[in-house]
Amino acid sequence: MMKQILYIEDDLEIGSWLKEDLEERGYTVTWLKSGDQALEMVKGVDLIILDVMLPGLDGFTVGQRLKREEPNTPILMLSARTAVDDKLQGLQFADDYLTKPFHPEELSARIEVLLRRFGQAGPNEIKVGHLKVDVEKNQIIDTRTEEELILTGKQHYIFLHLIKHANQILTKEQIYESVWGEPYMEGDKTLMVHIRHLREKVELDPSSPKIIETIRGIGYRIKQ
Numbered sequence: 001m002m003k004q005i006l007y008i009e010d011d012l013e014i015g016s017w018l019k020e021d022l023e024e025r026g027y028t029v030t031w032l033k034s035g036d037q038a039l040e041m042v043k044g045v046d047l048i049i050l051d052v053m054l055p056g057l058d059g060f061t062v063g064q065r066l067k068r069e070e071p072n073t074p075i076l077m078l079s080a081r082t083a084v085d086d087k088l089q090g091l092q093f094a095d096d097y098l099t100k101p102f103h104p105e106e107l108s109a110r111i112e113v114l115l116r117r118f119g120q121a122g123p124n125e126i127k128v129g130h131l132k133v134d135v136e137k138n139q140i141i142d143t144r145t146e147e148e149l150i151l152t153g154k155q156h157y158i159f160l161h162l163i164k165h166a167n168q169i170l171t172k173e174q175i176y177e178s179v180w181g182e183p184y185m186e187g188d189k190t191l192m193v194h195i196r197h198l199r200e201k202v203e204l205d206p207s208s209p210k211i212i213e214t215i216r217g218i219g220y221r222i223k224q
Helices: 012-024 059-070 084-090 102-115 153-164 172-180 188-200
Strands: 006-007 028-032 045-051 075-079 095-100 125-128 131-134 139-142 211-216 221-222
Touching: 006 012, 012 028, 012 102, 045 059, 045 102, 059 075, 059 084, 075 084, 075 102, 084 095, 095 102, 131 153, 153 172, 153 188, 153 221, 172 188, 172 221, 188 211
Parallel strands: 006 028, 006 045, 045 075, 075 095
Antiparallel strands: 125 131, 131 139, 211 221
16 A cells, blocks of 8 residues: 655645655655645655745644644654754654755655654555556566566556556546646547557456556546
8 A cells, every 4th residue: 555645845846846756656645835734634644744944834833733643653854954953953853854955765765764663664566467566666567477567658657657546547637647747638649549558568468458447438547
């Protein structure tokens, strides 16, 4: 089961980049642009990423409230502040403190450490039919041969997007706009062609697909 991250960040550029990166690594991310709704959204999440500089209540105040509400949920603070006093203030309640700018690989490693420390496993393998998907390593393995399936970039993004939303029906518009990053034009066959080629690689019988279902008139779904 994919891990749920609550991400609180008001910088739109950093927020959209980081949310996309974390989702590509197999996490489910709820992004809030202020701490106003944080207490309402924290139930059931596995980890909180919290920026210090927020509109309204600052990250220190929001973090303290979240920690009181959910003491067993790890909090990772993000801040452009490098002063020792700021770090010490954050670490009074937070479980880790990362200074901006940072490399996404470092953030990912710290997330994994916190999840392990708090008894959570990171997002590992998802099994669908004869396939084993390691969303952390971005690998798709055929369990019959233990060989990795080699997909094109777009095929890979389409498949991972469907996997991340397993059991949900995704419209053609949702998939296209997520993968291509531009508006879907009605009647465009690009996605359909990519799905057909993708099925040739992931399905046992592409003419009778069992992994990527077509939901007629709507879009597609992967069922687990």
